[in-house]
Amino acid sequence: MASQRKRYVAGALALALPLALAACGGDSSGGGGGSDGDTLTVWHYENDDSAMGQAWAKAIDIFEDEHPDVTVTVENQTFEQIQKNAKIFLTGDDVPDVMEYNKGNATAGQLASQGLITPLTEEADSRGWADTLPDSIQTTAMYDEQGLMGSGDWYGVPNYGEFVGVYYNQDMLDAAGIAQPTTFDEFEAALATFKAAGITPLAEAGAEYPLGQLWYELVLHYGDRDLIDDYQLFADDVDFQNEAFTQATEKLDEWIKAGYIASDSAALTAEDMGVSFINGTYPIMVSGSWWFGRLVEEIPFTWTQALFPDNTMHPGSSGNLWVVPENAANKDLAYDFIDITLRPEVQEILGQKGGLPVAGDSSAITDEKTKEMTENFESILDEDGLAFYPDWPVPGYYDVIVSELQSLVNQSKSPSEVLDGLSTAYQDGKTDLLEG
Amino acid sequence: MTTVDRAAPPSEPRTRGTRRGRRSRDWVGYLPYLLPGLIAFTVVILIPFGMNIWYSLHKWKGGNAPLRWYGLGNYTDLLADEQFWTSFRNSIAMILAMVVVPTLIGLLLATTLFDVLGKRFGPRVASVLRATYYLPQILPVAVAGVLWNWILNSQTGAVNVVLREIGVANPPNWLGSTDTALPTVMLVLIWIQIGYPVVIFMSALQRVDPELYEAAELDGAGWWHRFRAITIPQIKPETFVITLTCTVAALKVFGPIYVLTRGGPESSTLVPSYYSYLNFFDKSKVGYGAAIANVLTVLIIAIAVVIMVLQARSARREEEGR
Numbered sequence: 180m181a182s183q184r185k186r187y188v189a190g191a192l193a194l195a196l197p198l199a200l201a202a203c204g205g206d207s208s209g210g211g212g213g214s215d216g217d218t219l220t221v222w223h224y225e226n227d228d229s230a231m232g233q234a235w236a237k238a239i240d241i242f243e244d245e246h247p248d249v250t251v252t253v254e255n256q257t258f259e260q261i262q263k264n265a266k267i268f269l270t271g272d273d274v275p276d277v278m279e280y281n282k283g284n285a286t287a288g289q290l291a292s293q294g295l296i297t298p299l300t301e302e303a304d305s306r307g308w309a310d311t312l313p314d315s316i317q318t319t320a321m322y323d324e325q326g327l328m329g330s331g332d333w334y335g336v337p338n339y340g341e342f343v344g345v346y347y348n349q350d351m352l353d354a355a356g357i358a359q360p361t362t363f364d365e366f367e368a369a370l371a372t373f374k375a376a377g378i379t380p381l382a383e384a385g386a387e388y389p390l391g392q393l394w395y396e397l398v399l400h401y402g403d404r405d406l407i408d409d410y411q412l413f414a415d416d417v418d419f420q421n422e423a424f425t426q427a428t429e430k431l432d433e434w435i436k437a438g439y440i441a442s443d444s445a446a447l448t449a450e451d452m453g454v455s456f457i458n459g460t461y462p463i464m465v466s467g468s469w470w471f472g473r474l475v476e477e478i479p480f481t482w483t484q485a486l487f488p489d490n491t492m493h494p495g496s497s498g499n500l501w502v503v504p505e506n507a508a509n510k511d512l513a514y515d516f517i518d519i520t521l522r523p524e525v526q527e528i529l530g531q532k533g534g535l536p537v538a539g540d541s542s543a544i545t546d547e548k549t550k551e552m553t554e555n556f557e558s559i560l561d562e563d564g565l566a567f568y569p570d571w572p573v574p575g576y577y578d579v580i581v582s583e584l585q586s587l588v589n590q591s592k593s594p595s596e597v598l599d600g601l602s603t604a605y606q607d608g609k610t611d612l613l614e615g
Numbered sequence: 616m617t618t619v620d621r622a623a624p625p626s627e628p629r630t631r632g633t634r635r636g637r638r639s640r641d642w643v644g645y646l647p648y649l650l651p652g653l654i655a656f657t658v659v660i661l662i663p664f665g666m667n668i669w670y671s672l673h674k675w676k677g678g679n680a681p682l683r684w685y686g687l688g689n690y691t692d693l694l695a696d697e698q699f700w701t702s703f704r705n706s707i708a709m710i711l712a713m714v715v716v717p718t719l720i721g722l723l724l725a726t727t728l729f730d731v732l733g734k735r736f737g738p739r740v741a742s743v744l745r746a747t748y749y750l751p752q753i754l755p756v757a758v759a760g761v762l763w764n765w766i767l768n769s770q771t772g773a774v775n776v777v778l779r780e781i782g783v784a785n786p787p788n789w790l791g792s793t794d795t796a797l798p799t800v801m802l803v804l805i806w807i808q809i810g811y812p813v814v815i816f817m818s819a820l821q822r823v824d825p826e827l828y829e830a831a832e833l834d835g836a837g838w839w840h841r842f843r844a845i846t847i848p849q850i851k852p853e854t855f856v857i858t859l860t861c862t863v864a865a866l867k868v869f870g871p872i873y874v875l876t877r878g879g880p881e882s883s884t885l886v887p888s889y890y891s892y893l894n895f896f897d898k899s900k901v902g903y904g905a906a907i908a909n910v911l912t913v914l915i916i917a918i919a920v921v922i923m924v925l926q927a928r929s930a931r932r933e934e935e936g937r
Contacts (some may be wrong), residue, residue, distance in 0.1 A: 263896050266678040289899050293678030386879060445770035445880050446791030451768065505679070524690055556670065575898030578877070585880040592881075611900065614674075 218250045219512045220612045222278035223332055224258045229341060230534025237528050245519075249512060252505060262286065271294040279515035281317040281464040282335060283501050283567070284327055284612065285574040290502065291334040292326030293343070295504040299333040308336055311538045315565040316411075316497045318341060325612055328571075329412040335500025336517050340423035340535045341493025342556055342565065343392050343467045345488075346474065349481040351378070351462035363400060363489040370439045373462060379438060382461035383589045384452035385445035388570070391580040392494050394466045395569040397427035400493040407492060407566045407604045420595070428594040432587055445588045471533050471552055480556070484552055486559070492566040493559050497537060513566070560589070573608025664912070672903035677895075680690040682902075698864050699907065702885040705797065706866055709886060713808050714863035718857055720805070721812025724748065726842065728813070729740035729820045747816055749810035756807070760874025764790070774889035798819055800884050807871065810909055812857050818851040851933075855926040859919060866915050887911045 219242070254275070262281055269290065280287050280296075285311045290296045302404030303309045303320075312320070316337055322550035343520050345366075347359055352369070356375055360366040365527065373380035385392055385403070387437065399407070401482040402423030408414040418424075434440055445451075449466075456464040457477050464470075465487065474482065485491060519525065526536040533549045543551040559565060570577035583600045671689050674684040685762060691916025693699050726866040733741035751759060766773045778786035789799045823846065831841050845855075869888040872878060878885040878893070 221710065266899070270678055285899075287896075290678065294678055295678045295681040347667060386877075441770065443788040443791060445788060446796075446876070451770070455770070574900075577894065578879075578893065578897065582879055582881045585791070589788075591793055591878065608898070 188554060193358050204377060216509055216512070217248055218252060219246075219277070219509055219516060219533065220252045220275040221252065221549075222254050222261065222275040222517065224256045224261060224279060230529050230532030232524050233518065233532055234528040234534060238522075238525045240515065240538045241519050241522070241524070242516050246512065246515070246553050250519050265290060266293060266295060267447070269504050269506065272506055274506045276507045276509045276515055277501055279504055280335065280381075280562050282328075282337065282497060284322075285571060285576065287319075287335050287502060288322045288326030288328055288599040289574060291322040291332075293326060295505055296334050296532070297505050297507070297510060299503065299514075299517075300334065302517075303333040303336070305329075305338045306518050308333070308515070308518075308521065312337070313537065313560045314562075315560065315563050319497045319566075319567070320500065323613055327612065335502045336521070337497030337500050337537055338520050339498040339529050340537050340556055340560070340565075341497065341498055341558055342493050342535075343396065343465065343492065344458065344484050344552075346464045346466065346470065346556060347483050348456070348459060349483055351459065351480075355462075359483065359485065359490050366488045369383075369463075370434065373438070374438055376510075377459060379441050380463050381434070381440050382452045382464040383440045383444045383455040383586045383588075384449050384579065386447055387449040388581075389449050389452050389466055390444075390584045390588065391569045391577075392467070394427060394431050394580075394584060395566070396487045397430050397496050398423055398488065398569070399423065399490050399494070399566050400431075400487070401426040402492075404492065404563075409574040411567050411570070411572055413613075417602075417605065419598045419605070424598055424601075425594070428598055432577070432594045433585075435588055435590065442588065442590075443584045462560060468533075468535055468556070470550060471549075473531070475548060477543040484548075484555065486555055490564075491562060492564045494568055495559065495565045496567050497565075499536070573612060576604060576608060579604040635917045637778075640920040650870070652784060655668055655692060667905045667908055667912075671900050671909050673902045675710075677901045685902060689903050690910070692903065693906055693910065698766040698882055698885060698890060699887075701882055702887045702890045704843075705884060705886050708797055708801055709804065709865040709868050710862060712804040713868065714858060714861040715804050717861065718812050718854070721857075722816055724809070724813050725816035725820060726846065728819055730838070745810075745813060748813045748910075751807045751813040752810045757874055760871055764875060791880055793881050796876055796880055796883050800871065804868070804871055804874065808861065810817075811861070815853050815857055816850060819853040820846070824847045851929060855922065855929070859922045862918060862922065864909065864914055866918070 195393075196316045221239070223231075223234070223235065226234070227233075239253065243249070243251055250485055256278075258281070261278065265433075266282065266289065280290065287296070291298075299308075309317070318329045320333050320335050320337060321331050322328050322334050350375075352359060353505075355372055355378070357369045358371055360369050370380045381393070383393065405414070406417075406421075406423055409417045431434070452464065452466070453470060453473065457474065459480060472482070501513075503510055503517075507513060521538050523539070526539040527543060528534075529536040530539040530541065530544050530553060531546070531547075533548065533552060535553060535556045540551075541550055541557055544550040544553055570580050579601065583592070583597045586600075587594070587597050672684065672686060674685045674688075675682045682873075716727065728741045728744055763787060765771075767775075769775060769786075769788040769791050772789070774789065775786040788796050790796050808828035827845050827849070828841055831845060836844065840866075866890050868886055869892070872886050872889050876884045878889050888911065891902075891904045891911065894900045894907065898904075
């Protein structure tokens with residue numbers, strides 16, 4: 180009898196254990212506050228020392244001053260964690276009130292079309308965000324029902340921007356007797372001069388985004404705004420064998436053949452590229468404003484940053500977005516917080532720290548280098564020259580571009596075959612997107 | 616033997632009957648103890664597998680997006696998908712790198728450690744070496760992968776720096792060229808994998824009755840003969856276990872590929888689980904990703920069943936033989 184009872188107790192325990200474990204799992208994922216209106220849960224993935232981290236700390240101070248009854252909980256996540264898992268955790272109830280998320284069709288657009296984030300159009304109009312933000316910045320804030328950016332409802336609000344330009348090692352330019360190129364021809368001549376002197380000119384990386392961005396700079400060099408609207412916003416069909424794409428891909432192929440890009444760079448990462456520029460192996464690096472802080476900190480030689488010569492459009496966009504999950508408990512507080520991040524006090528911190536504010540003013544910036552970069556960015560905005568990134572149009576395109584351009588570096592495919600590969604994946608992805 | 620067989624039948628039905636009766640009562644008593652496993656199995660395996668099958672019959676972006684019925688469309692799409700076939704072709708390379716080569720080398724190392732080093736230098740030396748071989752298994756694959764990425768970096772990696780020092784002008788672009796990426800990944804996998812068969816085989820060798828070797832030695836059998844006639848048949852069960860677990864691991868390998876190459880360059884190191892992940896998460900083609908995962912699951916179950924049937928057959932044959 181006693182043993183019988185023991186057996187049942189064991190059985191009950193066995194039943195209860197998984198439930199208890201499940202309960203623990205539910206608790207430990209943390210996150211969401213109650214719907215009581217007295218907490219605001221913010222998720223972001225910026226370093227505390229970064230321009231964004233510092234600006235947002237200020238925004239939280241202001242928010243707390245204005246909402247003395249509300250507790251703000253900030254949870255630091257990682258980019259990958261949010262990027263890969265958002266569509267899983269956002270279906271639950273345990274979500275933040277406001278979170279940072281990557282922008283573009285393949286990311287925020289997906290969440291918007293999946294109904295996981297809240298439309299913000301009403302707030303954007305009533306709070307004046309639509310007037311504060313420049314046009315090409317707004318493009319990445321709006322998504323239609325299929326998750327395509329550029330039209331439809333507001334789903335996110337950017338605070339800062341980013342763009343791709345050219346970093347020069349001035350000491351190496353001087354040593355080779357080259358003036359900083361101001362035209363595309365001069366740029367090519369500079370590459371040739373370095374190569375003739377036995378120096379591979381371009382720092383590159385085939386395993387990650389850098390090579391794709393260089394390719395896109397070339398597409399932008401040969402193409403126009405219409406082509407980019409077709410490519411990025413699906414305004415019209417894109418022919419990958421047209422002039423701009425063909426010329427760009429052939430030019431890149433030519434540069435690879437000429438040895439302007441190291442032939443063994445197919446498996447190198449962006450980090451490898453940055454380090455090799457910083458340690459003076461290569462004199463020129465075509466990459467984004469996100470390197471700025473690191474370069475200021477680590478580079479021992481004289482360097483400058485300029486826009487890609489002759490281009491009127493440049494890879495770049497708004498920075499990541501603030502989005503409000505559909506299941507958020509305290510949406511009104513979230514809107515208040517987003518509004519605060521666009522205020523001049525917060526935007527000024529972004530500007531001073533080199534964070535390229537979208538609603539700021541470069542004239543107040545004291546540091547010379549930061550000012551130079553911010554002015555470059557403002558000149559792009561004035562010309563409506565942000566052309567986004569090559570991998571944005573369709574989900575999963577990043578891997579396709581990386582893989583196809585690796586073939587070009589390894590010289591295992593011709594430019595025409597590379598374009599075919601890019602075209603097929605683009606068309607398939609586009610069909611999937613439009614079918615919903 | 617035949618006499619035993621003939622003598623057995625009369626008593627057999629009775630014993631079997633009583634045993635069955637006792638067994639059925641016991642079964643009820645043990646039921647509560649089985650429940651945790653059953654619940655865990657249902658929650659962790661059965662329900663997700665069912666959901667995965669359900670997803671694979673739809674086109675779905677994930678999240679709150681609507682599921683659109685697609686029938687077996689995802690599966691027929693797979694048949695025409697070149698990358699899908701590439702990924703399964705690469706699985707064969709993974710089996711070579713995670714099962715065949717490590718098992719052979721592991722057997723060689725284990726016998727060397729056991730027969731030669733263990734006997735000549737004492738068990739301590741052998742166990743230190745065994746632990747060394749096992750180290751890559753303990754290292755988290757993320758750490759090992761990052762280290763190998765550094766070592767194999769085409770420009771600054773240790774291997775190529777050394778090769779350049781000794782005068783190789785164009786050292787291989789290990790993980791960057793389609794010709795070398797897959798073999799390089801295979802080498803890293805062999806390095807990771809080797810400790811596992813070594814440890815299992817060494818414990819198997821300790822299990823073998825030394826009298827068998829002594830008797831064979833008295834009969835004049837050399838090392839090779841003893842190895843073939845005694846060692847290999849005696850450690851057969853362990854060989855099956857290694858083959859089964861490693862084959863399953865090779866088919867579903869994900870971590871090393873994710874850390875080393877992400878399926879690149881030019882998809883030359885794509886494997887099914889990474890391809891499924893790519894579709895499921897990066898491309899938001901949840902149904903398609905689920906279909907790939909299901910094909911992989913069915914394949915793994917089929918191969919596991921084949922290996923287990925072979926094992927059971929070989930065990931039966933051994934019993935009959937004795």
